[in-house]
Amino acid sequence: MSNTMKAIRRGIKAGVNAIQNPQHDxxxxxxxxxxxxxxxxxxxxxxxxxxxxxxxxxxxxSKCTHVEYFTSAPSKIG
Ligand SMILES: [Zn+2]
Structure with a gap:
């Protein structure tokens, strides 16, 4: 495989990781x-x-996937 293809694949993998591991709030x-x-x-x-x-x-x-549920929107504090 050429270095260019490796670089492209690495780029795609990085993008996928960003989607699978979003910033937790x-x-x-x-x-x-x-x-x-x-x-x-x-x-x-x-x-x-x-x-x-x-x-x-x-x-x-983000750790155990338990869902906390609210009827009014919780405010994001970063
Ligand atoms: Zn938990």
């Missing part, structure tokens, strides 16, 4: 930082609300 609700009720981790990813029977906001723990 910290959130607050009711004036308190949200921590995972299962593992205690404090960084989450916003997820869609598909499958929920009422309108709400889900954030998925």
């Amino acid at each position: 910290h959130f607050q609700a009711g004036g308190k930082t949200i921590v995972c009720s299962h593992c205690g981790n404090d960084s989450f990813d916003y997820i869609g609300v598909g499958g929920f029977s009422i309108v709400g906001y889900g954030i998925e723990c």
